[in-house]
Amino acid sequence: MKRILLSALPLLVFPVLAVAPVQAQTRPNQPAIFVQTPTGPVRATLGGDKPLYLNNDTTYEYTLRTEVATSANGITWPVGTLIRGQFEPVQGGLRYVATSAEVNGRVVTLRAVSDTLHDVKDPRETGAGAILTDAAIGAAGGAVIGGILGGGIGIGEVIGGAAAGAVIGNVTAQRVVVIEPNQSIVLTPQ
Structure with missing residues (x-):
């Protein structure tokens, strides 16, 4: 009797297992990821109301927003897509x-790059205020050196120091990439 029950047990258990539907594993609160390639360039901006100054030797993570609707694989990316x-x-x-875009609540893989955003001398260090500050520091330095080495402070030492300070301050200004608040960054799909 025990032998019959034991041999019948698989017949009772396996049909239950075979009928249970297979469910895909999901991760709650994680949007699905799809690959989409825009049909043309994607125009985006940083937004905000102040210029962004980025060192040209550092990597920075930023999120841009599209400024015009874009189409990819038949799906429209609305203005403001991240x-x-x-x-x-x-x-x-x-x-x-x-690397990615958030389109209508879905994260899609995006491979696109901009052209080079060229660096310039840091305008915060080459503006009129910065030049005047450098000139004042140079004038003070010229006066001190003239007083120590020349036996007195003359107008030549002060003017020479001011000119040297202004030139050195401008020449030594670091180079940065300046991105204006509504500057369009054009991304070309790869």
């Missing part, structure tokens, strides 16, 4: 490398 990626150093400045 583009995630980073500014990466390249010869002559930085470029933006996009």
Whole structure:
């Protein structure tokens, strides 16, 4: 009797297991990821109301927003779609490398890059106020050196020091990439 029950047990258990539907594993609160390639360039901005100053030798993660609707694989990306990626150093400045976009609540893989965003002398260090500060420091330095080495402080030492301070301050200003608040960054799909 025990033998019959034991041999019948698999017949009772296996049909239950075979009928149970297979469910896909899901991760709650994680959007699905799809790959989409825009049909043309993607125009995006940082937004905000102040310029952004980025060192040309550092990588920065930033999220951009599209400024015009874009189409990819038959799906429209509305204005304001979030583009995630980073500014990466390249010869002559930085470029933006996009890695994903959030389109209608879905995260999609995006491979797109900008042209080089060229670096310039830091305008915060080469503006009129910065030049006047450098000139004042140079004038004070010229007066001190003239007083110590020349036996007195003359107008020549002060003017020479001011000119040297202004030139050195401008020449030694670091180079940065300046991104204006509504500057358009054009991303080309790869």
